Structures are given as structure tokens and as C-alpha cells.
Amino acid sequence: MIVNSGSARWEGGLKDGKGTVSTKSGVLSDQPYGFKTRFEGAPGTNPEELIGAAHAACFSMALSNILAGVGVTDVVIETTSKIGLDQEDGGFTIKTAHLTTRVSAKGDRAVIEDAARKAEKGCPVSKVLNAEVTLDVTVV
Known part of the structure; x- marks a missing residue:
């Protein structure tokens, strides 16, 4: 482990x-x-920003692995994960994680989009988040 x-x-x-x-x-x-x-948006970091960075990194690595397995080459992946923090029941809850990714690669668009959907569900950070994880894919 x-x-x-x-x-x-x-x-x-x-x-x-x-x-x-x-x-x-x-x-x-x-x-x-x-x-x-x-x-309040002051300079410095926060837990949601760090979760978003970890989620984007994890997803990008998972997608890269899936794409390699289906023969897609020359891969460049740029991903953002927006973590939504909502006030609920006198406290706060992370309720959403929205991935937006831009993929430049040599391969079929539908194959790349399918791989992105698999990475969305399969990356370890997506699995650990008790949130609705969504995804936007841009293939260029």
C-alpha cells in the first residue's frame, strides 16, 4: 500500500x-x-482548493492511462476541478465536484470522450469524494 x-x-x-x-x-x-x-477570498489556500487540485491531477493521470490503453497518442490533458461548498444544516458540506478537461491527442474523438467518462468515475479521488462528480470534456 x-x-x-x-x-x-x-x-x-x-x-x-x-x-x-x-x-x-x-x-x-x-x-x-x-x-x-x-x-472570503483572502490570499492563501483552503481545503476545497487543495481537493480540487488533487482531483484534477488524479483524473488527468487516470485519463492518460486509459488513453494509452486504447492507442491514443500525443496526449496533453488540462483539467480543472471545481469543488462546491454549500451551507447546510448549520454547517458546510462539499456537495459537488465538477471536472472540466481539455484533451489534445491523436485519436478518435468518441474514444477520447469515452475514456474521459471512465476516468471521471475511476480515478481514486473521484471515488473518495462523497459528492456528485461531473465532467466537461473538450477535445482539440
Whole structure:
């Protein structure tokens, strides 16, 4: 089993507190986050942004693997995952994850679109999200 990790440190209350987030690899190291970065658009990161980046990366890798298996070549994939955070029952819930991907490759358009649908459902981050995962595909 491959195990990777991220970590967070939080000090204070929800609105007046502050935190940092780091990754095992060190790519993120003590990156600040807080109420204002999450809910008010202040500079810094937030959990939904990090989930979106992980989802886009995972989907792109899964799609690349599927495309290679069906003979599609010269693949370039650009993906965004928009994570929707909704207020519900006095708290917040991640209810949606919407993938938008642009694929440039040598291969049949229908085959590429089918591969994208398979990657949408099959990438490990899509599987872990308890959210409606949707996808837009652009093939160029």
C-alpha cells in the first residue's frame, strides 16, 4: 500500500484563528489558511482548493492511462476541478465536484470522450469524494 499524507495546524477559533497546511513531500510547507481564505477570498489556500487540485491531477493521470490503453497518442490533458461548498444544516458540506478537461491527442474523438467518462468515475479521488462528480470534456 502506498501512503502519502498532508498535515494541518490550527490555532484559535473558527473566525479569528489561523492555520497552516503542509504536505509530506514538502511541496506545501506551512501554507497559511483560515476563515478568510476559505470563505472570503483572502490570499492563501483552503481545503476545497487543495481537493480540487488533487482531483484534477488524479483524473488527468487516470485519463492518460486509459488513453494509452486504447492507442491514443500525443496526449496533453488540462483539467480543472471545481469543488462546491454549500451551507447546510448549520454547517458546510462539499456537495459537488465538477471536472472540466481539455484533451489534445491523436485519436478518435468518441474514444477520447469515452475514456474521459471512465476516468471521471475511476480515478481514486473521484471515488473518495462523497459528492456528485461531473465532467466537461473538450477535445482539440
